[in-house]
Amino acid sequence: MKFAIIGLGGWVNYGHLPALNELGIKVDYCVDIDEKRVKDFSQKTGCKGYTDYKEMLASENPDIVLIAVPHGLHAKIALDALNNDANVYVEKPMATSLQEALSLVDTARKRNRILVVGHEFRFEQPSMITKKLIKDLGNIYHIRGLYIRQRGIPTSITFIKKDLAKGGVIFDLATHIIDLIMFFTNFPTPRTVKAKIHYAFSKDKTKFSSYPSPNLPNSDVEVEDSGSAFIDLGEISAYVEVSWASYIKENKREIVILGDKGGIHIENNALYYMRNIADEFFISNPLIQQRGSVYREVWSSLFNAIAKGETRPPFPFCTAEQGAINVAILESIYKSAFEGREVKVEIPSYLIELARSSLITT
Ligand SMILES: NC(=O)c1ccc[n+]([C@@H]2O[C@H](COP(=O)([O-])OP(=O)(O)OC[C@H]3O[C@@H](n4cnc5c(N)ncnc54)[C@H](O)[C@@H]3O)[C@@H](O)[C@H]2O)c1
Known part of the structure; x- marks a missing residue:
């Protein structure tokens, strides 16, 4: 499965990445508008770097995308990723308005893709x-x-x-x-x-x-x-x-x-x-x-579900709804x-x- 991360800030580096490394999950593509962050992250993980997420989605068609950007951008980027047929892990909150959130719910259902929200305290x-x-x-x-x-x-x-x-x-x-x-x-x-x-x-x-x-x-x-x-x-x-x-x-x-x-x-x-x-x-x-690490369980459970072809998030993930x-x-x-x-x-x-x-x- 092709795995991409959009937004390469503090939480990706110190929250998600250690668990991904421990699980042996390879990051294939990474995106940030900050070129230096892309360069550093690519060097650290061996992933292919981009500064434009739309270009990455169109060129690489990833199967799973982790979105960890400022809150105001979550919904737009998650929607574009779903419309590109990716499964999505979007950091919390999934959107900053109910209207945006509802469009994510509808799109995930229509596209038969998993969308989970980063409420990992449940785990x-x-x-x-x-x-x-x-x-x-x-x-x-x-x-x-x-x-x-x-x-x-x-x-x-x-x-x-x-x-x-x-x-x-x-x-x-x-x-x-x-x-x-x-x-x-x-x-x-x-x-x-x-x-x-x-x-x-x-x-x-x-x-x-x-x-x-x-x-x-x-x-x-x-x-x-x-x-x-x-x-x-x-x-x-x-x-x-x-x-x-x-x-x-x-x-x-x-x-x-x-x-x-x-x-x-x-x-x-x-x-x-x-x-x-x-x-x-x-x-x-x-x-x-x-x-x-709670994130070890989070990521192993999500990758397993997607590998099995499931289209609904496994328990106890926070679903789109x-x-x-x-x-x-x-x-x-x-x-x-x-x-x-x-x-x-x-x-x-x-x-x-x-x-x-x-x-x-x-
Ligand atoms: N679940 C948790 O417990 C938890 C904890 C901390 C942060 N977070 C979430 O993670 C997200 C990121 O937080 P952070 O602490 O890493 O912030 P950060 O500022 O360190 O990183 C955000 C990154 O997004 C990049 N970015 C901005 N616009 C972009 C775009 N259009 N395309 C690609 N990249 C873009 C920025 O350049 C920056 O590198 C936030 O949504 C935050 O709420 C969740």
Whole structure:
């Protein structure tokens, strides 16, 4: 299978590539608008380099394409790749508007191609255990997720320049938390969203960026750096809070799930399980995630499925339909924040049905 990567920045080099190397998956083609990155990556991996993704797609007809470019470009490039009959792994969020996301859903289905969205937290051990244990929690009534950093404003223009990123920490981090919330609860229909976003550190990016960065970006932070949202999921209430920078005690990624028969608390990579056992309140010792790259499982599972000729993503990948619901919620968060009111989440009902059915059949 011919494998191409579009966008050769930090996450491809430090997130995906080590796992691809360990699995012995060869990158055949690589693309970036930055010639130096193309040269360096080609030297490192032996792939054929391009600076124009359209030219690469037309000349090489890859079978699988990984897209890791600024958020505002995800949908357009993913659509072109699908229309060129490639299977697509697009980084999160799959699009920055529901309309774009729906066109990806339709095109993937029409072309019989797999499109998965880069919500790899689903593959982490605490997530997989939660997916199994959640049925023992009784009726779930509340779920909340935090993803907050002390100092972590990205320095790449990919994330902070409005025309490239379209939005800030909501597109970058809230998308992951919302994916876990929807995945754990089997995609209840989102009804309304009430959200706030903040630009607290726009002028202070040098102090609040944690990444070593000899070359600071030639852009101000033009997008929000923190935000929170209350999402009405019918029987379930959900709350999300994210920040790239804040005066907090420690960085934290946390999910708390409350049911009337038990609860689960995932804190960073440890999972606690609470319920009554023999009339006693029981709290498990933390189940700590074993070391090992989540991306090894991600890439071996995707390559196996495509090699077998499957046209739907293997479990637990985030499907196009599930990714589109995520985008609908993100869009509602921005709308609510900008308009200063609670907004209805507009999602076509067929999308919810498709999102649920792929959870059940996989
Ligand atoms: N799943 C995760 O946990 C996770 C973590 C980090 C980043 N990401 C995602 O990965 C993507 C890239 O992030 P990054 O940290 O690598 O950013 P980055 O800025 O380091 O890299 C982005 C690259 O895209 C290139 N690019 C821009 N326009 C292009 C175009 N038209 N064609 C080809 N290349 C183009 C840039 O030159 C740059 O090299 C983002 O979508 C981000 O959200 C995901």
